[in-house]
Amino acid sequence: xxxxxxxxxxxxxxxxxxxxxxxxxxxxxxxxxxxxxxxxxxxxxxxxxxxxxxxxxxxxxxxxxxxxxxxxxxxxxxxxxxxxxxxxxxxxxxxxxxxxxxxxxxxxxxxxxxxxxxxxxxxxxxxxxxxxxxxxxxxxxxxxxxxxxxxxxxxxxxxxxxxxxxxxxxxxxxxxxxxxxxxxxxxxxxxxxxxxxxxxxxxxxxxxxxxxxxxxxxxxxxxxxxxxxxxxxxxxxxxxxxxxxxxxxxxxxxxxxxxxxxxxxxxxxxxxxxxxxxxxxxxxxxxxxxxxxxxxxxxxxxxxxxxxxxxxxxxxxxxxxxxxxxxxxxxx
Numbered sequence: 001x002x003x004x005x006x007x008x009x010x011x012x013x014x015x016x017x018x019x020x021x022x023x024x025x026x027x028x029x030x031x032x033x034x035x036x037x038x039x040x041x042x043x044x045x046x047x048x049x050x051x052x053x054x055x056x057x058x059x060x061x062x063x064x065x066x067x068x069x070x071x072x073x074x075x076x077x078x079x080x081x082x083x084x085x086x087x088x089x090x091x092x093x094x095x096x097x098x099x100x101x102x103x104x105x106x107x108x109x110x111x112x113x114x115x116x117x118x119x120x121x122x123x124x125x126x127x128x129x130x131x132x133x134x135x136x137x138x139x140x141x142x143x144x145x146x147x148x149x150x151x152x153x154x155x156x157x158x159x160x161x162x163x164x165x166x167x168x169x170x171x172x173x174x175x176x177x178x179x180x181x182x183x184x185x186x187x188x189x190x191x192x193x194x195x196x197x198x199x200x201x202x203x204x205x206x207x208x209x210x211x212x213x214x215x216x217x218x219x220x221x222x223x224x225x226x227x228x229x230x231x232x233x234x235x236x237x238x239x240x241x242x243x244x245x246x247x248x249x250x251x252x253x254x255x256x257x258x259x260x261x262x263x264x265x266x267x268x269x270x271x272x273x274x275x276x277x278x279x280x281x282x283x284x285x286x287x288x289x290x291x292x293x294x295x296x297x298x299x300x301x302x303x304x305x306x307x308x309x310x311x312x313x314x315x316x317x318x319x320x321x322x323x324x325x326x327x328x329x330x331x332x
Contacts, residue, residue, distance in 0.1 A: 028092055028169060035088045035165035038158045039081055045151065046078045056151040063146065069291050080114075083107055084162055091169040097177055108170055113276025113315070114284070115163030117241045122156045124237040133233040181329040186267065189259035194324050198250075198257035201317035205250030205278070208310040211303070212243030222303025242281060246311060248274030249318035256325045271322045279315025282308045 048055055049063070050071070057063045063070070090096040090104055128134055175183070189195070214221075216239040220228040252270030286308045289300045300308075 028172070031165045031168045032088055032092045035162055035169065036085060038161040038165065039084050041154045041158045042081050043078060045155065046074050046081070050074055050078070056148045058146075058148055061146050073291075084111065084166070087111065087166060088169065091166075091173045096173070101178075108166070109272070109276050109319075110280055111163070111166060112273055113278075113280030115159055115166070116273050116277045117238065117245060117281060118156055118159045119163045120244075121238045121241040122160055124241070125234045128233045128237060178326075181326050184264060185261050186256060186259040186264045186325070187261075190257045190321070190324055190328065194321055195257040197317050197324075198253035198321045201253045201314050201321065202250030204310050204317065205246035205248075205274075205314040208246040208278070208307060208314055209243035211307050211310075212239045212246070216240045216243070222301055224301045224304075227301070227304070242277070242311070245274050245277035245281075246314050249278050249314050250274070253318040253321040256321055268322070268325075271318050275315045275318035275322060277315070278311040279319060282311030282315060286312070 045056060049057075049066075054064060066074075087104075087107055090099055096104070125134075190198075211222075215223065215231075216236040218231060218236075220231075248270045252267050252272075252274055255267035256264075256271055285300075286305070289305060289308070
């Protein structure tokens with residue numbers, strides 16, 4: 001009996017096995033529902049404020065008479081939180097794997113950066129209050145009325161849940177789609193020019209962290225009178241978190257540039273989260289400082305603006321090292 005040879009072109013036309021859809025699995029479905037539900041409080045409040053409601057806004061707050069800048073800011077932040085819904089669908093639906101890489105990774109990078117300080121800082125603030133080291137009566141008296149306390153608790157809890165759920169969805173998605181690029185060991189170091197960029201990121205991150213550590217410990221040099229008077233253990237927690245993110249960005253960039261035989265996961269995680277947090281929050285605070293001061297108070301001091309610039313520099317350089325590392329893995 002003879003067998004018929006299969007023509008090469010015909011074999012090539014045979015249907016290829018389909019990769020499993022990233023949305024399968026009970027765990028991912030639960031995370032999908034949790035992430036979507038976590039967007040409801042913020043979107044509901046912002047939509048209500050845009051419609052003229054004053055829910056959660058105390059008497060005397062500047063939000064009762066919103067300026068065009070504030071209305072525009074509310075609309076932008078509504079769109080940003082709505083993007084979380086789009087990200088969840090991209091990470092869980094079968095068509096999500098057909099989306100160009102940059103169209104997914106850039107929004108996830110920004111979301112990681114904006115949510116990481118909230119995920120780490122907000123629980124720290126709650127712990128400070130629980131231990132009785134929260135804002136004093138004097139600090140509260142200095143601060144202008146803005147929002148009811150329950151608004152911050154609900155909104156920031158929702159942000160933290162969003163961040164954790166997105167991380168739980170993105171990691172398995174990235175493992176299935178780009179696992180070869182970020183798993184394993186870094187291997188040979190990156191070119192010397194990339195090492196210089198990593199060293200610059202680490203130096204800038206160290207300077208930013210030093211400034212944040214000084215202010216977290218109660219230093220007032222370089223701060224305006226209002227910001228210095230508003231210092232508390234709760235604000236110190238946030239300051240420490242931003243300093244740690246700057247250190248993480250620089251350290252991760254150095255580890256990626258150096259290479260080695262240890263697992264690449266931790267340097268990649270440090271660089272991804274640290275660069276995202278320093279870059280996005282530095283840019284966010286810079287844009288906010290350039291706008292009108294809603295409470296009519298003084299704007300940020302020059303030292304604060306320099307710190308924001310340092311955060312953007314640190315994050316941008318670390319992101320460049322991260323990009324170069326992933327490109328080298330693709331070429332390999």
